[in-house]
Amino acid sequence: MSARPIGDYAMLSDCRSAALVTSDGSVDWLCLPRFDSPALFARLLDEEAGFWAIRPACPAEVTRRYVEDTLVLETTFRTREGTLVLLDALALGRGERAHALGTSSPGLLLRRLACTEGRVPVEIVYAPRPEFGLVRPLMQPVRGGLIARGGADVLTLSSPVEFRTSGSVADAALTLRAGQNVGLALQAGRAWAPDPPRRTSWAVARRIRDTIAGWRSWSRGHADYEGPWRRHVNHSGRVLRAMTYAPTGAMVAAVTTSLPESIGGERNWDYRYTWVRDASFTLHALNTATCEEEETAFFTFLSRACATQVDADPDLQIMYGIDGERDLSERRLPQLRGWRDSAPVRVGNDAWRQRQLDVYGELLDAAHQTYRDIGPFDPLTRSLLIGVAETAARRWQEPDQSLWEIRGPSRHFTHSKLMCWVGLDRAIALSPVLGAASRVADWTRVRDEIHAAILTRGWNEQAGAFTQTFDGTQVDASTLMMPLVGFLPPDDPRIRSTVQAVATRLTDARGLVYRYRSADGLAGLEGPFLLCTFWLAHALALMGQDVAAGRAFETAAACANDVGLLSEEVEPTTGEAIGNYPQALSHIGLINAARAIGDARGADDIGGRAEPG
Structure with missing residues (x-):
């Protein structure tokens, strides 16, 4: 049974689709490429229906907010040994400003971790379940990330961190120290189309900055x-x-x-x-x-x-x-x-x-x-x-x-x-x-x-x-x-x-x-x-x-x-x-x-x- 309070979720949007993220860093709802598409993560409705969690591997105090004038989510985890900041966004189209649509394809979930002080051990668990949990995809580690195939979808997870796979679940562990950061990205494509490109941490950070600029451009108007x-x-x-x-x-x-x-x-x-x-x-x-x-x-x-x-x-x-x-x-x-x-x-x-x-x-x-x-x-x-x-x-x-x-x-x-x-x-x-x-x-x-x-x-x-x-x-x-x-x-x-x-x-x-x-x-x-x-x-x-x-x-x-x-x-x-x-x-x-x-x-x-x- 999914028991997370509904009010614990924050929304991400690229004005085409949406994701819901818990206060402790789990994406429990994601529909791509449209609001009404079948969910890739649906733990919101069933514990077995998929999620993507990023969180400290130790107790932490959590605060969160939207970056000013945006719907880019900033979650701050304060542990005994350090502080971790997680930025989450559904990327607006590249160069999207005010009401002008961007040039890139929609449907890109961006997640960036940064240690701002001390050191923080981090755990990542990735369990996609396309079509509202019906599909348990095959996981394939590739250079720069993971490919998950099943049904009509192929999911490309870009990550500089090496994942372990067990069936249709992948997990990773790392420790970040002050000044270090890691960027991950998830994009869905059709099974018969070329795999979406994998992105570096630098590219993830750039797209998040562009998305912040896009939201602020809209908000200023x-x-x-x-x-x-x-x-x-x-x-x-x-x-x-x-x-x-x-x-x-x-x-x-x-x-x-x-x-x-x-x-x-x-x-x-x-x-x-x-x-x-x-x-x-x-x-x-x-x-x-x-x-x-x-x-x-x-x-x-x-x-x-x-x-x-x-x-x-x-x-x-x-x-x-x-x-x-x-x-x-x-x-x-x-x-x-x-x-x-x-x-x-x-x-x-x-x-x-x-x-x-x-x-x-x-x-x-x-x-x-x-x-x-x-x-x-x-x-x-x-x-x-x-x-x-x-x-x-x-x-x-x-x-x-x-x-x-x-x-x-x-x-x-x-x-x-x-x-x-x-x-x-x-x-x-x-x-x-x-x-x-x-x-x-x-x-x-x-x-x-x-x-x-x-x-x-x-x-x-x-x-x-x-x-x-x-x-x-x-x-x-x-x-x-x-x-x-x-x-x-x-x-x-x-x-x-x-x-x-x-x-x-x-x-x-x-x-x-x-x-x-x-x-x-x-x-x-x-x-x-x-x-x-x-x-x-x-x-x-x-x-x-x-x-x-x-x-x-x-x-x-x-x-x-x-x-x-x-x-x-x-x-x-x-x-x-x-x-x-x-x-x-x-x-x-x-x-x-x-x-x-x-x-x-x-x-x-x-x-x-x-x-x-």
């Missing part, structure tokens, strides 16, 4: 945000950049699959894809974090991936692969036990087949946010957006699975109706640039019908809140979106009452917010959802309650680990991170809430109350 929690916002912007597939502009919801929402339960999904649902949240966050190029690229990706004859299609798909793929059929991996025995482990996500009516609103809201930045829509995009609005107008009264992807009977979820209202509201605003003036009267009529229906059937006087479903009684955190999207003014008594209901009935003792507490067709209970806590902070800020908003913000932000990464949820009893990780929506919620609180405080109070940095 995205540091204009001046509101509260500036460090948090800038770092979260970098995390979102790290979760963006640079060739297409798609952003993955997380870099992992099957990390559970409830330990030992079945709520284990593959999040290495792009959700239309996240679009408007994402674009607002990218705008706040001054990621204009990512904002434009993300909407362009969505508009191309979603391109379809909407009127002929029964449903606009809710999610896509990072190249725009549509078939994301789900399957189970029985060879993996799952994180803390949370089976099954899944790849693919059958939610792509679900009906979620909210996506119409999210796509049109995304278009509304970006059209001034990206210029006139091309004819195909205009046709798509008009079709989306028409479909929202035609289908808003149908039941669906909601943004929470309930795997049970379809119902009339209030949030789904709300987002159909948003879609038509934004389509009306966009009608001059869409060339759709003739549709405005019909769209306005249906928009107003939806508004009236939500006010009558979505509001429950006894609950004192807008509810999860029409004619329902259950409170749901998604109703916090009402003031965020402009459905009602933040000072409307029904909004204030709904926000209060969420704050009192859906929060735990720490103030973290659950999505809902109703049955959803799955066994087990999930933890509080960090995005929902940031939504609460955002809504409170819009209501002018900036002190309470700051407290809610701090409660959620405090759930970040030592390198500033946020999970999806928090385990209710222990407070540890659960769910797929790092979670883009949590970082998006942080950025959007920080901006809303800053706006509520006003320009004269930037950097004021509850401001950690």
